[in-house]
Amino acid sequence: MGKLLKIAFFFLIGIVLIWWSLHQIPPQEWDKFKLSLQHSRFWIIIPVFFILGLAHFLRALRWRLIMEPLGYRPGILNTFLAVLIGYLANLAIPRLGEVLKCTLLSKYEKVPADKIVGTIVAERAFDVFCLGLVFLLALTLQFTVIQTGWHQLHTAPVAATSSNHTPFLLEIIAGVLVLIAILFFVFKNKLEKIIASIKNIFWGVWAGIRSATQLKKHNLFFFYSFSIWFLYLFATYIGLYGTAGTESSFATAISCLAYASIGMIITPGGIGAYAYFMAKVLELNGIDYTLGLANGTLQWFSQFIIVLVLGGLSLLILPIVNKQTK
Secondary structure (H helix, E strand, C coil), X not given: CHHHHHHHHHHHHHHXXXXXXXXXXXXXXHXXXXXXXXXXXXXXXXHHHHHHHHHHHHHHHHHHHHHHHHCCCCCHHHHHHHHHHHHHHHHHCCCHXXXXXXXXXXXXXXXXXXXXXXXXXXXXXXXXXXHHHXXXXXXXXXXXXXXXXXXXXXXXXXXXXXXXXXXXXXXXXHXXXXXXXHHHHHHHHHHHHHHHHHHHHHHHHHHHHHHHHHCCCHHHHHHHHHHHHHHHHHHHHHHHHHCCCCCCCHHHHHHHHHHXXXXXXXXXXXXXXXXXXXXXXXXXXXCCHHHHHHHHHHHHHHHHHHHHHHHHHHHHHHHHHHHHHC
């Protein structure tokens, strides 16, 4: 029951963000949004398909490399197919794919699932590190843009308090404070367990980072990691040309990748969040919010279709390939 509530909560966040992002479009701009999607360059999906497919393949190679110090060398094809199926599962239930791909690899290769779960922690640790570098690069190349966004964030409450919506905002704030107080008293006995869980996650990430020192091919591991994120960036850059009026620089693509990646984390498959964050970053770069939301929607849909197609095919191919092998 708890897991179902957690899944429903994440999907609810995505639905709320979809509603909120669409609600930001002025009524007179709706035609522009629809026309932008209708006249999108859908052929952009083709090169993005191959770019992201290659990124997923490199991710499989990197995962296989991390398993080597444990004494396991699963087949490249099985590892690749398991990774794709994992992405497909993550569209439905967040983080289910991480467990599922370990289970699949354990089924078709002589690799114990409980032994390789730790390798997922190592992968995610380096992904967090790479995402941090992307944010640092975005801050370096687009400092003025990010500063403007921060300024808007600070001035928004001031503008809000001077509007007619002040009583409504105060009601929301009061409601949130009451909810926090209730949750604290209800779950205060579990607070220590929550803190302990956070510590375990932190030390697990640190252990994952340290595990890279045991790799025999350090340079190859870092090459895979760099290539994966460069391909993500390249796909985002090409995707900006998918709608008219959103063509931008590589620096803008870096900022889009940084914030859109956060969107992919907070909701299943990035539903709602991905397009919204893309639109806000493009808006800070002088692109109309409506056009930015159309582009973000197109890019999210492209990635959704790619995972759906590749993951679906992998579900069919994986048992067939291993049946022939046996």
